[in-house]
Amino acid sequence: MAIAQETKAHTHPKMKISSRSIVLWVGVVFMVVFCLAPALWQVLTSFKTNAAISALPTIYFPSFSDLTWDHYTSLGAGFWRYVFNSALVSLLSTLLCLGLGAPAAYTLARIKLPGESLILGGILIVSLFPYVLLFLGLLEIVKFVGLGNNYLALIVPYSAINLPLTILVLRSFFQQLPRDLEDSAKMDGYSTVQMLLKIMIPLTIPALVTTGILAFIFAWNEFIFALTFVTRDAMKTIPVAVAQIGGSSVYEIPYGPIAAATVVGTLPLLVLVLFFQRRIVQGITAGAVKG
Amino acid sequence: MTQDLIRQREQRIGWLLLTPALILLLFVFAYPIGRAFFLSLFTENLGTQLQPIFSGLSNYHRLIEDGRFWESLWNTSVFTGVSIFCELVLGMVFALILNQSFRGRGLVRTSALLPWALPTAVMGLAWAWIFNDQYGVVNDILSRFPFWETNITWLGDPTRAMLALIVADVWKTTPFIAILLLAGLQSIPEDLYEAHAIDGATPWQSFCQVTLPLLTPQIVIALLFRFAQSFGIFDLVQVMTGGGPAGATETVSIYIYATVRRYLDFGYGAALVVVTFVLLILAVVLAGFLLSKARINVSGGR
Structure with missing residues (x-):
């Protein structure tokens, strides 16, 4: 949003930069998560055992026993x-x-x-x-x-x-x-x-x-x-x-x-x-x- | 004299170089459309043992009274309107972010390209999994908030199925819009903003008064491309909901496909193709008009 601010912000030290860059980095993080998360979720699912896939609550950080190659070999x-x-x-x-x-x-x-x-x-x-x-x-x-x-x-x-x-x-x-x-x-x-x-x-x-x-x-x-x-x-x-x-x-x-x-x-x-x-x-x- | 001869020779070679591509384009684009116009005047279905029998405009009469068609047209319009609006807003945000200079911008841009590059049909399955009623990650995240219903039915509920489709489509195509808008942003000279800021404009004002007007051509082009693609959306819907539940997400293209492939009703399917085509062309003409208003020469460089 604040393109006009950009050039000014670079010349201004400290305070202004930080508030601006916080907004920017929140945006960047949101964007990367938005774009990558669905694909990464599919990658994670592909390595989880069937039990881990259908476990509730959902497992986000699987332990070793939750991981398997089986889905790949089953192809x-x-x-x-x-x-x-x-x-x-x-x-x-x-x-x-x-x-x-x-x-x-x-x-x-x-x-x-x-x-x-x-x-x-x-x-x-x-x-x-x-x-x-x-x-x-x-x-x-x-x-x-x-x-x-x-x-x-x-x-x-x-x-x-x-x-x-x-x-x-x-x-x-x-x-x-x-x-x-x-x-x-x-x-x-x-x-x-x-x-x-x-x-x-x-x-x-x-x-x-x-x-x-x-x-x-x-x-x-x-x-x-x-x-x-x-x-x-x-x-x-x-x-x-x-x-x-x-x-x-x-x-x-x-x-x-x-x-x-x-x-x-x-x-x-x-x-x-x-x-x-x-x-x-x-x-x-x-x-x-x-x- | 020789000048003319040389030009004639050059033109002949030009046609020679151009014709193969034109023939292929005519064959794959013009012929099927023309054939649909022709076939739409015939009844050709299981009732006629798949033999075309001339029936005039009866297919179009049927179409006017076909509630399922109008419903699919409505569904398509809702899907197209809402998803394009969201994509445009989000695409603008992404473009503005990518237009800033920050560390790791290349990586961010690469990750933004990923949704665009992955096959819609395949990622539709991924989204169906994300919106799964029982084990879906959306429901899991929502259930962690207090006062929120757990085990929401997504793809089995008419409104929420449409919402899920729109979310998946926004994910898939926002990068395309962001890239187009980014190219436009980069062509806006920096001193315009500086001058505007000196005049006392806030960032929001300069966005509305400098960025948006100068970006109009890119916005219209992005809208045009996205409208056409979204209006003919097939793979995402086919894979995620198949048009269900109870036809709530059936788009025109899903209906056309079912008419031809499942009901083997070729004549009526052709009429559906013709009507969809005409609607699309009308929209394109309208957009072309808007483009020319934005003083952009469509057929050549700027």
């Missing part, structure tokens, strides 16, 4: 299959998305085309569509082409749903690159395609990584297409597989195994966030603000 080797499915689908759809999105973004940034603003407006609007509006039509296609229980039934839609963001982020990146680069490349006799491959793409790699991470996360987390287009167990992705553990029995929901599955299934995302938080923030803002 079995089959769970790695889901991790593999998610990884494969997310990775391939991200690559396809970048492969199609980067040239499109370059064109929209640099080459004047008739109807360009119409295309751009369309891409913007499309990025707002909830997927529930799309699954009916896509389901028909998937059935018609016989792609049910095929990775392609997920890879193609995932590439598409990530395309708008990819195009918007990369377009704003291309617009920031100095035009001289391309002009001098053309002077040197490069064709547009050569220039793209030899000069623009290498320069674009950081932006490609940024958008790639976002696309990967969105693909990993997608639920409704994965729920609808894939019914065979061995083909399921993480969100559907984990939700399924919850739905397997009505009366006794296996919270321990769900928690363990949550931890394993979201670990890759945690790693991405830890290593690339700066890039993720850049990507989100470039996609929304510049768009």
Whole structure:
């Protein structure tokens, strides 16, 4: 709240700083607890024995006898299959998305085309569509082409749903690159395609990584297409597989195994966030603000 | 002459680079919507043995008299309105915090990103566990306060189930809003505040008179994105309540999904898709109008 105070507060010693920084630190602590607590609670649950999970009052600081690996071992080797499915689908759809999105973004940034603003407006609007509006039509296609229980039934839609963001982020990146680069490349006799491959793409790699991470996360987390287009167990992705553990029995929901599955299934995302938080923030803002 | 030729060549290459992406977008976004418009004029359900039979606007007649649809629309509106309001307020607080300089800011920012990055469907289960009637941590914490009811039914009670959904959604999406607003905050020059403070403005005044007006574009954009996502919320509800109890948290998307997948009523499902789509577009147009009022050029840089 007190941004205006900030600069003043730094020059004022003692009293003022302390009251200000108390408010700030209360806010910081609240924010960190708010963001992390639900996830940490799931981590703790995943290590508690069934007795400790259903103990009342709730155990917050378990003793050693309350802890176990059982929920992780109970997931079995089959769970790695889901991790593999998610990884494969997310990775391939991200690559396809970048492969199609980067040239499109370059064109929209640099080459004047008739109807360009119409295309751009369309891409913007499309990025707002909830997927529930799309699954009916896509389901028909998937059935018609016989792609049910095929990775392609997920890879193609995932590439598409990530395309708008990819195009918007990369377009704003291309617009920031100095035009001289391309002009001098053309002077040197490069064709547009050569220039793209030899000069623009290498320069674009950081932006490609940024958008790639976002696309990967969105693909990993997608639920409704994965729920609808894939019914065979061995083909399921993480969100559907984990939700399924919850739905397997009505009366006794296996919270321990769900928690363990949550931890394993979201670990890759945690790693991405830890290593690339700066890039993720850049990507989100470039996609929304510049768009 | 050659100038024209070069431009023509360039445009041809441009279309070549653009077309594959456009085809994929048309295929995955435009086709299903168009198909829904078409299919909504047909009856295609178990009664017609899943064969489409032209029935004009009968699906829309049915929709107008379908209390369940209006109820789901109401539920969606409540969910969207309340959760977006809370997210905006909390997101603003988070953005203001992250805009200060303090030790460990990077770590705080990383932890704020976590809810955004984790899958909604999976974390919905985590929230269902947190709101569990018997062993849930929410009830345990509440029971430690005096004069508080213990063993509150959360997901089994119409109002409280909606509340639980909203809490989970606020947790999940506040970081997104905070990040957008933070970018806006960082673009406001510091001397504006200094000048304002010299004029004798309190921090609250400068927040209302400097920060909020300059942040309007980011706020509108965040609202627009969040509105669209929230209006089509599916995974969280499906996993946490499945639309229950007794349809109290059934959103439009849950109803569409059930119509198509459980009742196999494709024609009516398509009509539901069309109406939801039209409502969404109307809202987007309204937001676009507000954006242009805020003097922001949507299609290009600022």
